Amino acid sequence: SAVISQKPSRDICQRGTSLTIQCQVDSQVTMMFWYRQQPGQSLTLIATANQGSEATYESGFVIDKFPISRPNLTFSTLTVSNMSPEDSSIYLCSVGQGAGTGTEAFFGQGTRLTVV
Amino acid sequence: GNSVTQMEGPVTLSEEAFLTINCTYTATGYPSLFWYVQYPGEGLQLLLKATKADDKGSNKGFEATYRKETTSFHLEKGSVQVSDSAVYFCALSDSTGGFKTIFGAGTRLFVKA
Numbered sequence: 741s742a743v744i745s746q747k748p749s750r751d752i753c754q755r756g757t758s759l760t761i762q763c764q765v766d767s768q769v770t771m772m773f774w775y776r777q778q779p780g781q782s783l784t785l786i787a788t789a790n791q792g793s794e795a796t797y798e799s800g801f802v803i804d805k806f807p808i809s810r811p812n813l814t815f816s817t818l819t820v821s822n823m824s825p826e827d828s829s830i831y832l833c834s835v836g837q838g839a840g841t842g843t844e845a846f847f848g849q850g851t852r853l854t855v856v
Numbered sequence: 857g858n859s860v861t862q863m864e865g866p867v868t869l870s871e872e873a874f875l876t877i878n879c880t881y882t883a884t885g886y887p888s889l890f891w892y893v894q895y896p897g898e899g900l901q902l903l904l905k906a907t908k909a910d911d912k913g914s915n916k917g918f919e920a921t922y923r924k925e926t927t928s929f930h931l932e933k934g935s936v937q938v939s940d941s942a943v944y945f946c947a948l949s950d951s952t953g954g955f956k957t958i959f960g961a962g963t964r965l966f967v968k969a
Contacts, residue, residue, distance in 0.1 A: 773956055782945060783900070783959045832900070836955045844890070845949065845957040849899040 746848035760819045763833030768813035773834040789816040823855045862946045862960035877931040879946035887950035889929040
């Protein structure tokens with residue numbers, strides 16, 4: 741299994757500012773994923789963070805709003821830019837481990853963001 | 857594309873009642889299937905998984921069987937406890953999706969004493 745540390749665990753931010761969330765994994769992993777969980781909702785994939793190349797974004801998410809870095813195989817950051825109250829959510833980092841289709845996803849504890 | 861559909865909640869049961877939460881999926885490949893649980897105020901954790909057709913995943917008294925013919929992965933427990941109150945997410949992952957995990961909407965379970 742993988743142990744994932746995310747920080748900050750929570751923050752309250754002013755609208756118009758940006759917040760960078762860090763994700764550290766205790767082992768090297770090829771792919772890391774960033775999810776958003778809006779209040780009372782399921783998890784929505786924002787993007788796949790690929791080491792050595794640009795992140796791959798899902799429909800509805802763009803790099804200007806959610807820039808992602810992946811400098812090595814154990815670390816990634818997600819920035820939420822120019823925040824508005826609609827960005828208030830839990831943001832989760834995830835990694836996949838396993839071979840073939842038997843991959844299991846592990847999650848950090850999440851960053852609870854409130855934009856005021 | 858891949859998707860997961862699960863029954864809407866909330867589901868409210870009395871202690872020791874039988875639980876079923878329905879989950880069906882659509883996938884282009886041969887996915888692995890998962891149930892994740894999120895207890896109040898806690899992070900997401902894996903409850904059980906199945907990686908191929910007819911596999912049964914089980915944990916903490918919960919079971920789910922991978923049914924390829926009906927594209928289903930229903931979660932069951934014979935006797936629920938108050939401590940089972942949580943949100944349950946059905947999910948899938950496969951290689952054609954780059955191993956990313958796709959989640960269902962989640963089903964909130966309340967168990968009354």
